[in-house]
Amino acid sequence: MSTYAQQYAQKLCSAADAIRHVRNGDTIVVPTGVGEPPALLTALSEARREFEGVQVSQILPVRKYDYLDPETAHHVRHRAYFFSGVTRPGGQQGLIDFLPAYFSEIPQLIRRGQFPADVVFTIASPMDEHGYFSLSLAPDYTMAAIEKARAVVIEVNPNVPFANGDCHIHISQVAALCESSDAIAEVGLPEIGPLQEAIAGYVAELIPDGATLQIGYGGIPDAVVMQLVHKKDLGVHTEMLGDGILKLVEAGAVNNSRKNINKGKTIATFALGSKKLYQFMHRNPGLEMHPVNIANDPYLAGANDNLHAINATMQVDFLGQCGSESLGHLPYSGTGGQADFVRAANRSNGGKAIIVVPSTAKGDTISRIVPTLTPGTHVTTSKNDVDYIITEYGVAQLRGKSAHQRCASLIAIAHPNFRDELRAQAKKMGLA
Numbered sequence: 217m218s219t220y221a222q223q224y225a226q227k228l229c230s231a232a233d234a235i236r237h238v239r240n241g242d243t244i245v246v247p248t249g250v251g252e253p254p255a256l257l258t259a260l261s262e263a264r265r266e267f268e269g270v271q272v273s274q275i276l277p278v279r280k281y282d283y284l285d286p287e288t289a290h291h292v293r294h295r296a297y298f299f300s301g302v303t304r305p306g307g308q309q310g311l312i313d314f315l316p317a318y319f320s321e322i323p324q325l326i327r328r329g330q331f332p333a334d335v336v337f338t339i340a341s342p343m344d345e346h347g348y349f350s351l352s353l354a355p356d357y358t359m360a361a362i363e364k365a366r367a368v369v370i371e372v373n374p375n376v377p378f379a380n381g382d383c384h385i386h387i388s389q390v391a392a393l394c395e396s397s398d399a400i401a402e403v404g405l406p407e408i409g410p411l412q413e414a415i416a417g418y419v420a421e422l423i424p425d426g427a428t429l430q431i432g433y434g435g436i437p438d439a440v441v442m443q444l445v446h447k448k449d450l451g452v453h454t455e456m457l458g459d460g461i462l463k464l465v466e467a468g469a470v471n472n473s474r475k476n477i478n479k480g481k482t483i484a485t486f487a488l489g490s491k492k493l494y495q496f497m498h499r500n501p502g503l504e505m506h507p508v509n510i511a512n513d514p515y516l517a518g519a520n521d522n523l524h525a526i527n528a529t530m531q532v533d534f535l536g537q538c539g540s541e542s543l544g545h546l547p548y549s550g551t552g553g554q555a556d557f558v559r560a561a562n563r564s565n566g567g568k569a570i571i572v573v574p575s576t577a578k579g580d581t582i583s584r585i586v587p588t589l590t591p592g593t594h595v596t597t598s599k600n601d602v603d604y605i606i607t608e609y610g611v612a613q614l615r616g617k618s619a620h621q622r623c624a625s626l627i628a629i630a631h632p633n634f635r636d637e638l639r640a641q642a643k644k645m646g647l648a
């Protein structure tokens with residue numbers, strides 16, 4: 217038996233035993249989305265009443281674990297870097313606190329000790345012959361937390377791909393490990409209707425052959441990629457690797473040949489999609505998974521010419537300020553990498569920062585283009601960063617434009633039912 221295999225055997229235990237590395241008052245850092253380790257979080261949930269003051273910090277939890285029970289929050293409590301469907305109700309009721317940050321800066325906040333990281337719980341691929349595991353599904357802020365943590369506890373699952381990049385941990389760095397074999401959770405592509413198609417059509421017109429893409433989170437960015445399958449020589453430098461990007465690779469639209477950095481490689485920091493996507497990641501020389509301080513760094517991503525960043529928002533005011541993460545004061549998601557990639561695209565030669573938004577919400581009863589953001593709205597993309605806003609009625613290009621010009625361009629792409637009212641408001645505000 218190799219020394220690595222011996223260490224593996226010594227550290228292997230049940231999930232119930234592995235979680236005993238957690239002490240009262242600890243913060244456990246868990247990777248984004250499907251990087252979460254279900255067996256460890258289930259064991260923590262079962263034993264939660266035996267702990268006091270433990271926090272779990274994560275972006276986008278996928279499964280609903282019992283530790284989220286508000287009755288036991290003084291034992292184990294979630295603290296969100298970004299809300300998902302399972303944590304949003306708790307966030308909106310004030311039961312789950314959140315940590316505002318740019319995704320690219322979470323590793324730095326962890327390294328500086330401003331975001332605590334005492335223990336890491338992560339899913340991992342099986343170990344290779346050199347003693348390494350791949351944290352391919354989400355190296356994001358997890359690699360920084362591993363440097364800082366007292367104990368790294370991993371859940372080894374044969375369904376986790378062994379991907380390339382800076383996403384590996386050695387057996388010598390692991391305090392304990394357990395094994396599981398459940399399928400990795402799958403997240404399908406959203407339904408694409410006429411509205412999504414219309415917005416995606418405008419976006420596709422702005423993207424030239426040879427562009428490098430960042431595709432954001434939400435229904436419309438996914439719809440956009442379907443209209444890019446006939447483009448040529450596209451590159452990918454993104455935060456989230458999803459099935460949309462896989463479709464572009466399969467269609468031959470992506471070859472990364474015209475990137476200025478990481479030529480020939482697709483770059484991402486977490487994956488969320490189908491089993492097929494996870495299999496595509498396995499030992500794929502055309503893909504590298506990197507920590508988010510690399511993947512989302514605006515200077516690095518923006519070193520690629522023609523970087524086109526496509527992200528979604530929920531509300532846009534007359535200056536172009538985007539509220540992409542809350543509904544008024546109620547948290548909905550988080551900043552994620554939106555501002556990172558808007559800034560990256562603004563730095564890139566020939567780049568474009570594109571924000572997509574349906575013109576209305578709630579069955580055409582609410583305009584998403586508004587004179588001022590709803591009080592309490594968290595601003596995700598600022599007026600100085602915003603560039604293209606696209607609705608199903610067209611494109612408003614805002615960067616370099618005055619307040620009056622921005623207001624007129626945004627009203628022109630608002631839903632027709634709201635345009636007169638918005639013009640009247642603009643007059644009152646001295647913007648028309």
Ligand SMILES: CC(C)(COP(=O)(O)OP(=O)(O)OC[C@H]1O[C@@H](n2cnc3c(N)ncnc32)[C@H](O)[C@@H]1OP(=O)(O)O)[C@@H](O)C(=O)NCCC(=O)NCCS
Pocket residue numbers: 431432433434435436455456527528529530531540541543548549550551552553554577578582583584596
């Ligand atoms: C904005 C964001 C939440 C979009 O996700 P989405 O699922 O496409 O969001 P939707 O536009 O469908 O809106 C979500 C819900 O809020 C409602 N909503 C949106 N805007 C609204 C508004 N202005 N007023 C009232 N309700 C609104 C929608 O109706 C929808 O409700 P429903 O689920 O009951 O239908 C998501 O893109 C995000 O979190 N962005 C910030 C992070 C980011 O961009 N990261 C990029 C790198 S991956």
